[in-house]
Amino acid sequence: MSAVSEKLPLIYNEADWDFETLKRAYDAIEDIGLNDLGLDVYPNQIEIISSEQMLDAYSSHGMPLMYKHWSFGKHFARDQMTYQKGYTGLAYEIVINSNPCIAYLMEENTMTMQALVMAHASFGHNHFFKNNYLFRQWTDAEGILPYLDFAKKYIAKCEDEYGFEEVEAVLDAAHALMDQGVFRYNRPPRLSDADRLAKIAARVKHEETNFNDIWRTLPNSEEPEDELEERQAEVRNIQLPEENLLYFIEKASPVLRPWQRELVRIVRNIAQYFYPQKQTKVMNEGCATFVHHYIMNELYNRGQISEGAIMEFLHSHSSVVFQPEFDDPRYSGINPYALGFAMMEDIKRICEDPKEEDHEWFPDIAGSGDWRNVLKDAWANYRDESFILQYLSPTVMRHFRMFAIGDDSEASHVEIDAIHDDRGFRKVRQALAAMYDLGMHEPNIQVVGADLGGDRTLKLRHTIHNGRKLNEKTAAAVLTHIETLWGYDVTMEEEDA
Amino acid sequence: MNSFHFIDRRKNPKGKSLGNRQRFLKRAKAQIKEAVNKSLRDRSMKEIDKGEKISIPSKSTAEPRFSHDREKGAREAVHPGNKEFSAGDKIKKPPKGAGRGKGKDASDSGEGEDNFQFTLTQDEFLDIFFEDLELPNLVKRSLKEIKSYAYKRAGLTVAGSPTNMNLVRTMRNAHGRRLALKRPSTKEMNELKERLFQLERIASPSEDEIAEKKAILEKLEGMEKRRRFTPFIDPLDIRYNAYEPTPVETTAAVMFCLMDVSGSMGEREKDLAKRFYMLLYLFLKRRYERVEVVFIRHTHHAEEVDEETFFYSRQSGGTVVSTALEKMLEVQRERFPAHEWNIYVAQASDGFTQSGDAKRCVEMLGEEVMPISQYYAYIEILDERELEVFSDADSGAELWRAYRTFAPQWPNFAQTRIARPQDIFPVFRELFARDRKEAA
Numbered sequence: 001m002s003a004v005s006e007k008l009p010l011i012y013n014e015a016d017w018d019f020e021t022l023k024r025a026y027d028a029i030e031d032i033g034l035n036d037l038g039l040d041v042y043p044n045q046i047e048i049i050s051s052e053q054m055l056d057a058y059s060s061h062g063m064p065l066m067y068k069h070w071s072f073g074k075h076f077a078r079d080q081m082t083y084q085k086g087y088t089g090l091a092y093e094i095v096i097n098s099n100p101c102i103a104y105l106m107e108e109n110t111m112t113m114q115a116l117v118m119a120h121a122s123f124g125h126n127h128f129f130k131n132n133y134l135f136r137q138w139t140d141a142e143g144i145l146p147y148l149d150f151a152k153k154y155i156a157k158c159e160d161e162y163g164f165e166e167v168e169a170v171l172d173a174a175h176a177l178m179d180q181g182v183f184r185y186n187r188p189p190r191l192s193d194a195d196r197l198a199k200i201a202a203r204v205k206h207e208e209t210n211f212n213d214i215w216r217t218l219p220n221s222e223e224p225e226d227e228l229e230e231r232q233a234e235v236r237n238i239q240l241p242e243e244n245l246l247y248f249i250e251k252a253s254p255v256l257r258p259w260q261r262e263l264v265r266i267v268r269n270i271a272q273y274f275y276p277q278k279q280t281k282v283m284n285e286g287c288a289t290f291v292h293h294y295i296m297n298e299l300y301n302r303g304q305i306s307e308g309a310i311m312e313f314l315h316s317h318s319s320v321v322f323q324p325e326f327d328d329p330r331y332s333g334i335n336p337y338a339l340g341f342a343m344m345e346d347i348k349r350i351c352e353d354p355k356e357e358d359h360e361w362f363p364d365i366a367g368s369g370d371w372r373n374v375l376k377d378a379w380a381n382y383r384d385e386s387f388i389l390q391y392l393s394p395t396v397m398r399h400f401r402m403f404a405i406g407d408d409s410e411a412s413h414v415e416i417d418a419i420h421d422d423r424g425f426r427k428v429r430q431a432l433a434a435m436y437d438l439g440m441h442e443p444n445i446q447v448v449g450a451d452l453g454g455d456r457t458l459k460l461r462h463t464i465h466n467g468r469k470l471n472e473k474t475a476a477a478v479l480t481h482i483e484t485l486w487g488y489d490v491t492m493e494e495e496d497a
Numbered sequence: 498m499n500s501f502h503f504i505d506r507r508k509n510p511k512g513k514s515l516g517n518r519q520r521f522l523k524r525a526k527a528q529i530k531e532a533v534n535k536s537l538r539d540r541s542m543k544e545i546d547k548g549e550k551i552s553i554p555s556k557s558t559a560e561p562r563f564s565h566d567r568e569k570g571a572r573e574a575v576h577p578g579n580k581e582f583s584a585g586d587k588i589k590k591p592p593k594g595a596g597r598g599k600g601k602d603a604s605d606s607g608e609g610e611d612n613f614q615f616t617l618t619q620d621e622f623l624d625i626f627f628e629d630l631e632l633p634n635l636v637k638r639s640l641k642e643i644k645s646y647a648y649k650r651a652g653l654t655v656a657g658s659p660t661n662m663n664l665v666r667t668m669r670n671a672h673g674r675r676l677a678l679k680r681p682s683t684k685e686m687n688e689l690k691e692r693l694f695q696l697e698r699i700a701s702p703s704e705d706e707i708a709e710k711k712a713i714l715e716k717l718e719g720m721e722k723r724r725r726f727t728p729f730i731d732p733l734d735i736r737y738n739a740y741e742p743t744p745v746e747t748t749a750a751v752m753f754c755l756m757d758v759s760g761s762m763g764e765r766e767k768d769l770a771k772r773f774y775m776l777l778y779l780f781l782k783r784r785y786e787r788v789e790v791v792f793i794r795h796t797h798h799a800e801e802v803d804e805e806t807f808f809y810s811r812q813s814g815g816t817v818v819s820t821a822l823e824k825m826l827e828v829q830r831e832r833f834p835a836h837e838w839n840i841y842v843a844q845a846s847d848g849f850t851q852s853g854d855a856k857r858c859v860e861m862l863g864e865e866v867m868p869i870s871q872y873y874a875y876i877e878i879l880d881e882r883e884l885e886v887f888s889d890a891d892s893g894a895e896l897w898r899a900y901r902t903f904a905p906q907w908p909n910f911a912q913t914r915i916a917r918p919q920d921i922f923p924v925f926r927e928l929f930a931r932d933r934k935e936a937a
Contacts (some may be wrong), residue, residue, distance in 0.1 A: 019503060047504045073521030074558050077615035107507055164520070176561050308673075325578020334577060400577040408571040413587040419579050432575040443563045462563075468570030470563060477561035 007303030017111040022046075025115045026122075028304050032295045033123040038372055039291070041126040042141065043100040046118065050107050055080055057094055057104065064102065065148040067155040067266070069171055095121035097129040097277070099141040112309045116316060119295040124288025131380045132283070134276035144273060151266040158259050170260050173481035174246060174267035179442050181246030181271040227258070241446035241461065245482070246271070248447045254456055255487030264485065279438055282384045286340015290375070293317060293341065323400065334432075339400075343387075346396050347374055357394055384436035392429045394420075404431040409467070443470055445492075456488040464496045522621065525558050529617070552614045646742035657737025670734035680727040681720040689713055689720075749787040750839035750871070752778060753829070755821040757846040758794040758812050766878045769915055770845035771808050773876055776925050777843050785839065791828055797851070799824035818850040818896060819857045826865055835869040842870055848877045848894030855899035867907050874928055875900055875912040 011028055012021045026046070033039045049057070057064065058079050066072065096102040103121035105114050129135050140147075159167045174181070235252045242248045246268040250261050277284065296317075300310040323338035324330040350358045351371035358366045365374050378387060403419040404427060417431065418424030434440055449459035460482075462470050475492065482490045522529060532552060653663060696702065696710045754774050756767070774790075781788045792807035793799055796814030799821040821844070829840065850858070867873060877897055900912050911928045915921055 019505075022503060045502060045504065047506045049506045049509075053506065053509065068516045068520060070517060070520035070524045070558070071560055073517030073519070074615075076518055077521060081614065081616045104506075168520075168524075172560075179562050311673075323577055326576035327578060327580075331576075331578075334575070401579040402575050402577055403579040403582050404573055404575045406571065406573045407590075409569050410571075411590075413589055416582045416584055416586040416588070417573060418584050419582055421584075424584055428575055431573045434573065435575060441565075443565055445563055464570075466571045468565045468572065471566040474561040474564050477559065478563055481561070 009303070010306055011115075011299075011304045012111045012309075013306060015110040015112070017109075017114050021111060022114060022118075025111070026118055028299060028302075029115065029119050029123065029295055032298045033119070033127075033291065036298065037123075037291065037294065038376070039123055039127040040130060041101065041123060042098075042130050044122040044126065045100040045102045046122060047102060047104050048107055049104050054094070054104065054106055063096065063148060065145065065152050067152045067171075068159075069175075070168065071175065093117040093121045095125045096144075097125075097135060097139060097141055097273075098144050101126040101129065101141075110312065112305070112312045113316065115299070115305070115309075116292050116296060116313055120288045120292035123295065124291035125284060127291070128280070128284050128287045128379055131376070132276070132280060132383075133381055134279060134383055138276050139273050147269065151270070154262060155266065158263065162259070167263065169484060170256075170263045171267065173484040174264045176478045176481040177245050177249075178267060178271040180445050181244060181268045182275045183244050183247070183272065184275075184439070185243075231261075235452075240450075241448045243444075243446050244268070245445065245447060245460070248450075249482070249485050252450055252452065253486050254452070256485065260485075276383075279383045279385070279436075281336040282340040282343075282436065283379065283382065283387050284340075285337045286344050287375075287379050289317075289321060289337050289341040290344040293345075325401070334400075339396075342396050342399065343391055343393070344375060344378075346393050347371060347378065347391060349395075350393065355395070361393060362391075385433050388436060389429065389433040392432060394425050397425055397428055402428050402432065404428050440465065443468075456486075458482070458486045458488065458490045460490065460492045462492060462494045464494055467496075469494060521558065646744055648740040649743050651739045651741035653736045654739040655736065657739065661737045661740070663736045663738050666736040667730065667734050670736065671730045674731060674734060675727060675729070678727040679723070680729075681723055686717065686720055686724075689717055693717070748785050748839070749789070749837065750781050750785040750841060751789040751791060751829070751833045752781055753791050753793060753825045753840070753842045754807070755793050755795065755825060755842065755844040755846075756807065757796070757816055757818065757821075757849075758807075758810075759796045759816045760811075760813050761816070761847050761849060762878075766845075766847060767808055769878050769918060769921065770876070772918065772921050773845065773915065773925065774843060776921065777841070777874070780925075780929065781841060789833070789838075791825070793821050793824050793828070795821035795824070801828060816846075816850050817854050818844075818846060819854050819861060822858060822861045822866060826861075829869070840870045842866065842873045844873070844875045845878060846875075846896060847879070848896050850896050852895065855895045858896065859899050859903045862903065862910075863906070867910065871909065873907070873910045875910075876924070877912070877914045879914055879916040881916045 011024045026044075033041070055076065058076070093106070094104045101122065103117070103126075105117050109117065129141065135141070155167060155171075231251060238248060238251065246264055250256070250264040250268060253261070256264065296305070296310065296313045299305045300307075305313075321335070321338040321341050323335045324332075347365070348371040350362055350366050351368050351374055354362075354366035365371075368374065378391060382390065397420045401420055404417040404424070405414055406417045407414045418427035420428060444463045444465065446461055446463070447458065448461045449457075451457055470492075479490055479492060653666060693710065693713050696706055696713070699706060702710070752774075756762070756770055758767075778788065778790060790804075792802050792804060794802055794807055794812070795816075795818065796812050797817040797820065798814065801824065802810075825842065829835070833840065862873070875896075877894070897912065897914075900910075904910050904912060913924050913928060915924055
């Protein structure tokens with residue numbers, strides 16, 4: 001740690017903030033973030049919003065631009081009630097994986113909180129978004145905002161044109177398949193595919209120049225010849241089984257009209273955009289929490305924030321990384337902030353001050369002292385599952401007093417499989433990593449057949465793992481939704497892996 | 498160096514998700530409506546206009562996804578906070594259903610199908626309730642708007658009244674100040690005192706012990722002094738919630754409830770009338786910031802009473818309806834000048850009055866009451882059996898027939914009959930329906 005002998009002047013001294021102070025704080029944070037930690041970030045755009053606007057943003061996946069749908073209203077209604085009754089607080093920040101990276105600060109925050117949030121979101125999350133391989137490969141930070149803007153306008157236009165019940169029916173059905181609407185293994189096509197956007201723009205333009213009120217009332221059922229061919233070529237290229245149900249339906253559904261296909265594509269693209277976030281909760285939050293913790297402490301060491309400020313910071317920080325134990329009424333699973341932060345702090349410790357067991361467990365990094373690069377490498381190249389499998393140390397397992405518990409529906413007992421002792425460390429680590437493997441939690445459902453030339457029945461298959469069957473009630477409801485999109489019979493078979 | 502910039506979005510329009518909310522309400526409309534009606538049944542007249550926490554079955558707004566059946570198959574999980582388990586321990590599962598927590602019901606409505614709870618604003622609540630109804634003749638008279646002040650939260654201040662004290666802030670400040678000024682805690686002092694007590698019990702203390710005793714005494718004295726200077730809570734710590742008056746323009750309405758309470762009006766009749774008044778009150782509340790209610794009951798003699806007396810006490814005597822009108826005019830002249838108030842009158846009666854009085858009522862209505870009133874509703878409460886007899890709108894008791902001839906001259910006069918609770922809402926809707934063609 002760079003010991004600064006000379007103390008710098010305080011950046012701020014009061015709880016209230018103004019834009020001048022924010023600017024000074026940002027510069028100080030940036031100095032530590034870039035020059036000390038060596039983070040690599042997108043340009044930052046920081047927006048100040050009120051708590052009501054925060055609630056607004058909350059309900060639509062935290063995105064600043066989102067199309068309209070009743071389910072967002074439902075989430076808003078619930079969040080608003082729990083917030084107003086004081087059951088839950090609001091998040092201090094929302095950050096968006098885009099370039100520039102947009103972070104929202106709440107107007108009500110104190111200056112210390114604003115500094116914390118800037119360090120957390122504008123440097124921690126931002127670095128993670130820019131460098132983690134999942135985000136680099138699977139999302140398009142440049143294209144997401146223009147794309148959402150397009151989606152929002154497109155859907156609004158469809159509502160005008162075809163009535164919002166029609167639009168809602170398609171969106172409801174597509175939302176039900178969001179978990180099955182992502183490519184997991186091969187790379188999805190880019191959002192901002194210049195060709196495609198140009199094509200859509202050209203189509204809109206064409207409609208505008210050839211505007212004729214008589215045509216407007218006709219159902220838009222005609223698919224241009226060239227697009228039909230292109231789509232059918234794509235369908236022929238699909239190799240069954242196909243894991244991306246939305247993609248298959250969008251391309252191959254016998255009944256969808258062109259605008260309905262576009263809606264399905266929008267939902268699919270959004271699902272794909274959020275897919276990496278689902279796989280990196282622990283890492284993403286851990287990275288941001290580690291960064292804000294380091295930066296705030298460094299600001300204090302440099303004399304740029306006061307004792308009062310660091311106290312306030314520690315208070316917020318410790319409630320963020322609070323981990324209730326399993327028998328605590330507040331317990332609702334492992335807190336990703338707590339786990340991620342603890343693991344990353346521990347990596348730093350292993351690099352700087354390893355114990356004997358650390359040499360045995362982490363020979364590559366123990367005592368290397370270069371924790372900055374070790375962490376950066378981890379942030380860039382792992383997701384939750386692999387990160388835990390690689391880096392969860394005995395120290396952290398002991399600290400959390402972790403235990404693995406097996407539950408077989410056939411048995412009358414649950415069994416403790418392993419605990420935080422020498423015999424159990426590896427087992428616990430494996431079990432915890434598996435909990436973050438989405439493949440284990442989301443049912444594995446694939447399209448195995450669609451008799452396009454015959455009776456057009458769509459055949460789906462659920463591959464059963466560990467005897468875990470589908471929940472029949474929700475499955476029936478989702479199948480009805482699929483039938484809406486497919487237009488013909490849909491069957492589902494369950495098969496043991 | 499990275500570029501960056503701040504954007505102040507606070508002035509952006511709020512309620513971006515309003516469109517989503519409307520879509521949601523629309524989707525769950527049938528259920529919401531049912532819930533609204535249900536919640537209305539057991540509320541008193543004045544508390545009815547609050548926003549309402551609504552709970553609807555989540556089925557209508559479910560967002561199904563494929564998921565695993567939690568009851569089947571094997572799974573493994575890691576939890577923190579192990580205390581006594583070691584590998585290989587077996588723990589008996591709780592009996593089926595018992596361990597699932599009470600929030601989730603395992604009924605046939607589907608797994609985890611909790612009711613979906615959210616809060617309707619007052620406006621949304623009443624909008625749903627009074628859908629398609631309109632207050633007639635609202636625009637007829639331009640009213641002088643009465644300025645009044647509403648208090649809004651405006652942060653914290655250091656001065657205020659004790660009731661507005663913000664305890665959390667105050668205690669937090671006090672705690673910080675005590676830490677900063679190193680105020681000795683009671684615990685520390687007690688420890689010292691304990692030690693002192695021990696020392697004093699020693700019969701023949703050594704020199705060291707005497708010195709220690711002295712030191713402790715001095716220290717205690719110093720601590721006492723410190724504590725006197727740094728009180729547990731200092732006036733400096735105290736913070737109050739600040740409220741700022743903001744002027745609001747209000748429009749006001751007064752609603753006169755007139756009711757015959759003579760012997761012929763039993764509990765049932767009064768209950769029906771109450772429900773009707775309640776609806777009217779709510780309805781007015783929606784349009785006016787301020788609604789006063791005046792209760793006038795009458796037999797052969799009329800008096801102004803409070804709500805309780807109005808609905809629940811009995812009186813005997815003859816029936817002279819016009820006395821109630823007189824009383825109403827008297828109150829109105831005294832307290833509710835017609836140029837400042839919107840005046841609504843609702844009269845409930847079983848239709849009987851002293852012979853000749855109906856004529857007098859009509860005269861008073863025509864000359865004095867109607868010209869100043871926004872709306873006058875007369876409801877006649879019938880026995881269920883009578884409903885058959887009086888199915889024809891033209892026949893009826895004396896008052897009904899008299900009003901019947903009078904009604905056509907005044908578009909803002911309405912009369913109708915109620916015999917059963919379930920009639921009330923339809924009748925109410927009929928009276929205020931948006932395009933009311935003809936009153937009953």
